Amino acid sequence: MSGTEVKPRATPPEGPSRSQSVLREIASGNALAGVLAVFLAVVVGSLMIAITDEEVRASASYVFARPGDFFQASWDAIWGAYTALFRGAVYNDRVDDFATQIRPLTETLKFAGPLIAAGLGVGLAFRASLFNIGGRGQMLLAGAAAGWVSFTFDLPMVVHLPLAIFAGMLAGALWAGLAGLLKARTGAHEVIVTIMLNYVGYYLVFFALSRQGLLQAPGSANPKSAPAHDSAILPKILGDRFNLHLGFVLALVAVALVWWLLNRSTLGYRIRAVGENPDAARAAGINVGRTYTVVMLIAGALVGLAGANQVLGTVTSGVTTDLDAGIGFDAITVALLGRSKPLGILGAGLLFGAFKAGGFAMQASEGIPVDIVLVVQSLIVLFIAAPPLVRAIFRLPAKEAK
Amino acid sequence: MSTTTALSPTPHTGGPVVGTVKVASRKTLVIFAVLTAGLALILATSAEAGDTTFRLAADSDFFQLPQLTVPSLPTAWVLAAVCAVLTAESLRRYLTKRSTPGWVVVVFAVAWMAGFLTWAAAGGSVPVVGLLAGSLALAVPLVFGALGGVLGERAGVVNIAIDGQLLLGAFAAAIVASSTGSPWAGLVAAMLAGALVALVLGVFAITYLVDQVIVGVVLNVLVIGLTSFLFSQVLAPNAATLNSPPRFPRVPIPVLGEIPLVGPIFFRQTVVVYLLYIAVALVTFALYRTRWGLRVRAVGEHPKAADTVGIKVNRTRYRTILLAGAIAGMGGAFYTLVSVPQFNREMTGGAGYIALAAVIFGKWDPVRATLAALLFGFASNLQGVLAVLGSPVPSQFMLMLPYVITIFAVAGLVGRSRPPAADGVPYQKE
């Protein structure tokens, strides 16, 4: 993979000039291009909603006779969709008490937690020039491991919960580390290996879930495990009225840790050096292969945190093969939108968390399939990845070569 | 994508060297030994008594080949012994620093598989024709996808979006065939759909220099989102008019279709499968024997050199991936115009990724990639057959096989693959 716009870059030296550099970035159109990319993707999403809306299509048949109807119907469809999205993701003005009004926001945070954690896992790998497409497999293995600990043992919560989380992170780390190790030892390309490990992981977990004595719930014939014991469940942080659990806080901690790792630690320095120029890193005494392995281990642990978050927090009724809920792939878009920087990933995770929360609300109230969120999400990433395209569409001046 | 890594020391660049030390590979030997030992182990530990029947003819055959019934355990042991002999032969050649020839590998593979099936189907029968014909059916989209992948990568464009091309192809074929009533129109629509995905890939990867792997991954997600959205929103409510495509009928080829064993497997198929045979032959011929192919390969190996002799690199790449997209799109049409007469969300089930695996396992060569895709189709189908036979191998492990093989392949355990040198590298004049 060679250099592209979305490829992780070395952060410019921070410090006193940090706020200036943010300003410069906005002024130079980088942040603007990001905003415009989101805007463009939302416009395309709107068009799709309008085109496929029954009333719009009905009114389109007589659009020349009464164009007003057509535009009214289109507007209604789009407006309805996006207000539903907003109500589902941020603030619901249709209910009375404040707690219920802001409940959607807590749902957004709940969805954002695993997206951020897994996004960090993909983004960190990007910084070492590794493309971790294996989020799905890593989450599945992590979920299975965390789930197994959660329903097998009876321990006090202070031991049980950390142990379950640790088990998940460890499983994710090992599964991803395998790809890192293979790259280090044999040069096997991590893109191919992680893609293939997704499927291998899926069938492994599927196999374990279909066998009594492995993960399958006793006496059941379904590929599903027993539910987690209460002592291993992530506590709700705003009380039982809200679904928001400790997983989001763990994701925030992960953001801080990864930020420190990348920008302040020597390991992070070496990771970036390997990512930017592995030959120079090697000649400077940095063990490139070991760095690949270490990066994948950490990346897998972060994705594993997302997997543990799912089975210990979001869906505690038992491990299934769809526990990753698409997060493994969403994480790639989160990392790309966040430009592989921890704070960027935090922002991108929140945005996509809102899309998820709102998307389900939109499907429930307006009947618009939640898949539209996937479309908008991937369009955002495509537009973000190609700033010249966005500039061309909006006729912005080309960025001055530095 | 390039598998050269920073880990290898500076490669030889054509300068004078003192000489070469022969490095004989022992991979084949190791694989043979492991497989033989594995077969012997399962025979020794969990063998059932009884006979195994191999059904070699389809019911409609003109010439009925007789059924082959053998005592399971002794036969399996004999085949295991054959494997052991071949392993010894491989060892002998390794010790004299020679590589194991292809025929040994082929005989070993057949003997091992037969031994395995004899054991797995003890007390039952193996429908050989059904097994192989079913494998072909499962492999058809994989082969189309792999052909598209090979073409694109030979021109230097990594195509992770094969799955998206298959899926959009299946979707377009379903809609167009349903609304026109013609499967041919559906096939053309599928080709256009595959080319459309390729066009988007090209715009981002060739024109805007976005990382090709990223574009590919995102395109797959985009196509899944798009087709699922439209499926729920448009197709499901109008299933009768938009999602009930007419199927291509089976067209047995006279004479060829009557050949025992081969006929029912290869020559009693739909026109899409015959198009597949033509596509494999044409792509192979064009890639190696024509001016077009020479230029495509040049562009994928060393775009700058191609540019300096007046070849338009990016134009060549665009044309190639559009063609590749159309081929992959035909594979998509197979889903909705042959396999299942309706579109379902995410109906390819990630087959595009297996096709990608076949491209790599097939070393970027159309014929080898085709064979790899057939092998993967066989593995998937064998799983189904074994499940029916009640074999003790969990189906999940059979389904896992293509992916595991590919990991071994890229890790260099099954022959080192060398991708086109400029694969995945956008070309930009400085």
Place this chain on the structure above:
Amino acid sequence: MKLVLRDITKRFGSLVANDRISLEVLPGEVHCLLGENGAGKSTLMNVLYGLYRADEGEIVLDDVVQHFSGPGDAMAAGIGMVHQHFMLIPVFTVTENVMLGNEATGFAGTLDLDAARERVREISSRFGFHVDPDAIVEDLPVGVQQRVEIIKALSRDAEVLVFDEPTAVLTPQETDELMDIMRQLKEAGKAIVFITHKLREVRAVADRITVIRRGAVVGEAEPTATNAELAALMVGRPVELTVHKDAPQLGDDALVVRDLRVVDALGQVHLDGISFTIKAGEVLAVAGVQGNGQTQLTEALLGLQDHVEGSITLDGKELVGRSVRKVLDAGVGFIPEDRQTDGLVGSFSIAENLMLNRSFRSPFVRRGALRRDALETFAEQKLQDYDVRAPDIHTHAGKLSGGNQQKVVVARELSRDLRLLVAAQPTRGVDVGSIEFIHKQVIATRDSGIPVLVVSTELDEVVALADRIMVLYRGQVVGIVPGDTPRETLGLMMTGERPKDVVA
């Protein structure tokens, strides 16, 4: 065919790479374009070849103004180019490479390989090239690959031939053969442009010489001009062609290499049993044509090669089998031959690059965290000491000129506590001012009692720096001779011959 370039101007952003350059080349003459690295020679040729579009000026062939939109147009007009980095596809055969873009085809676009093969044979025999049309290009020696490039141009009936730094990768013998080929082509009425920065070659073959500096023509010269005159014209001021140095103060044997053998992953042997010793306070220069094992030698010293047999001891400690990090910790400083690939991380700041091989234990590290204040103070100091011309220490290394990049690498290596300095091609692609500076640093290092191994394919550099010279040919030592050995002798040794009167 007569070629005239008239007032060619090419800009990249604010940089003027070619500033109103004019040039005339007649049929049957060799016109030399002489200039330093980065003077704008290659840019000019890329304009001529249609790879770049000139901002101003015109290209005239036989009094017809040309408008090239790509190399295809230039070739059609009769211009052929032998590129510095060969434009050959390694996995193709000679015939396939020669026919590419100009293919003879039969029915339905099928390749007519027989016709193309015949064409290769015909051209090859006309000029005595001895090239097998069916050989795979990557298997051929460099000199033969270059002939394939020439055949490629001739097969398209080129009348104007451009040779871009063609001798960089050739042995002196191959260079002489190339000179013969050029003369032959000249006899055949071709117009030849010969781009180089090597004075000796210019005087050997040129009919006319045009010197360019910083993108502009600074004068013409006769082939009878002396080296000093040409060098002064090329650099813009009188140049010291020699480095001032005192006699070495030799210490004990410091680096001892015995029976070193290096094999690569493909089983090719790059170094076959070489032995040598460097004393403290001595410069041993390794001479030889590129690709005779020098790269593998420096990489083996650093621990960058995987299959190394024999022994390398530094102050009595064995280095073979140690990791790169351990070797660096043992006090080995390394200036790699390709700084962009192996020496620097282009997207890192100068400061970050200065700690590249000190990220484990160093003044810049405390308990796994970076000490950025210490690093920045250090970087400010080095920027001054080594005269690195950059806006500040946060400037990305990739944005610096070649000379300043190399100074960053030299600064990093020389500020460690060294027991050996390995400098591979220390001044490749560097301006003359930086060359002088870096040479002084190398000698200063020697004078502080550190053994120095210099690898260079430039004989001038070898002669300027060496106390003793080791000549490598095909992975073996031809001989180790005193630093004042005549150049003719060295040139002969670089072809693998060992003159009888040479003391080892």
